[in-house]
Amino acid sequence: MTTISNNDIARAIYAVAKDKSGHERSVILTKVVEFLARRHMLGKSKEILSQLRKIINKETRTVEANVLSAKALPAKTKKELEHILTKRYSAKEIILNEELDPKLLGGFRVEVNNEVIDLTLKNKIAQLQNFLTRSTA
């Protein structure tokens, strides 16, 4: 039996619904839901949706970045960050999802897809700890 992956379904949904709008799109989406129900795949809808989001982002060259920081970032830093990310991923649009986490102590951490740039104080301290314990071993 060949299995259909979540990614396959997400790609198919994107392909049929891409150029449609309004009523036509809602008909297509109803059919998709019916199809998933028939194949007992509604349980996977969360994963399919996240795949679909990834595909749409890729096609529209949108980059979603999660920014975790200890304190809210100043507007200037955010602008710079957006600029850097636009260049790095040659993106058209950057969506910054900000989150606050006091446990990071300071600095911030950017997550794009599964790439991470960690500039937090917490990470630096962890690195220092590693460095000190390793050099004495």
Place this chain on the structure above:
Amino acid sequence: MNTNHIVENLKKEIENFKAQIKVEKVGVVLELFDGIAKVSGLSDIRSSEMVIFGSGVVGVALNLEEDAVGVIILGDFSKIKEGDEVKTTGRILEIPVSDSILGRVVNAIGVPIDGKGALKSTKTYPIEKVAPGVVTRQSVSEPVATGIKVIDAIIPVGRGQRELIIGDRQTGKTALAIDAILNQKGENMICVYVSIGQKDSKLRKIEARLEQGGAMKYTVIVSAGASEAASLSYIAPYTGVSIAEYFMDQGKDVLIIYDDLSKHAVAYREISLLLRRPPGREAYPGDVFYLHSRLLERACRRNEKYGGGSITAFPIIETQAGDISAYIPTNVISITDGQIFLETDLFYKGIRPAVNVGSSVSRVGSSAQIKAMKKVAGTLKLDLAQFRELEAFSQFGSDLDESTKKQLERGKRAVEVLKQLQYAPVKTEHQVVTLYALVKGFMDNVPVARIKEFESGLIDYSGNNAKVFYKEIAESKMWTDKGEEQLKKVITDFKKSFN
């Protein structure tokens, strides 16, 4: 040392520290089974790439699927939780290597476990490597002296050969391998003993035995114990052969023992089933042949142009009730250059080592035998073959004709000569003297019960009186008429005094 001093030192260390800023690929642990984790994310990861879990435990990516990666965990997996972060390293799994690893006991990822402190090493070797190609190789022509008469005479092993040791439990497979290591003293050979899924008590015993025999100086033990995760058993032999390759790259000869590959296959089966790879015959995955063939292909003899050196492999396989036609035994038999077959029946008959000479072969080793040994072993093989054929008649005793009786008597003595105690390897030149006395008929009228006594007496006596013969063997690997005359005289003299 006062506190100020410590603080100063710390300050100095901290000055040298620079935080690294880099883009890292991360994933998240989705599922966790025994020693296996399913991880999301980790895009662009390579097969068998090393990953690091949040708690510092190392893993290896084995299954690359569309939306997840199957990772085997090399370490304490109880510290890992669902949702933990996993980082890629961009490196294939590697182990630290150095000359100071000799005499040490390390685990499957090269970390010492013998309590003798950390290993200092600057070099690392990847554990998976493609075996040396055809142009770098040379055919087997130098012998490995195992010190076991039946092997050195009838199933000779050459440097760079892969000789399987196969048999049921408790037939002396490990003992054979340990004897071979003990005999490498002064033979210019590095030994690596890989213990896979063995009891820790057994390993301890082996280590103590090697230490006692002065063999740990040139030996490394790689251990993946029975209590450790299957993933460690799975990589242990590759770690062992990487250590062996490190020494081979220096032009040295290495002997590696995998004890045993049946447990290795079982560990791999466990991992594969947990990773949901389709099971095949005996529930082993489809690539279980490749698992062993890629390992044993790394045993080779390199030619001078490529730096020389060799790796001789002694894989061990444990059979169930003597069934050598099971899946893993047949696989490994077909990969190796011959097998030494040990039998329970022979073992309980008192024939130890319990080697079944009829089913054991060495496909390439005879070209590595020294000339003198080849000469005596040829006749010995014939004597033994005839003996086996006639053995069934031996019960009839007096009804047999003279020549048959003679053959039977010779055969009985040959079997007796080939018996050997554990941890008592015999030097090649002594083997030649004993076998010479046997095949030339000097032992024919010595009672079977006194053969052992005769043998040890002869070796002691000839050491002082057959110097020309020994010198010839040492220098040109063969005797001349002069040496042979001397030996004959020595044996005749000894026989007179023996009775």
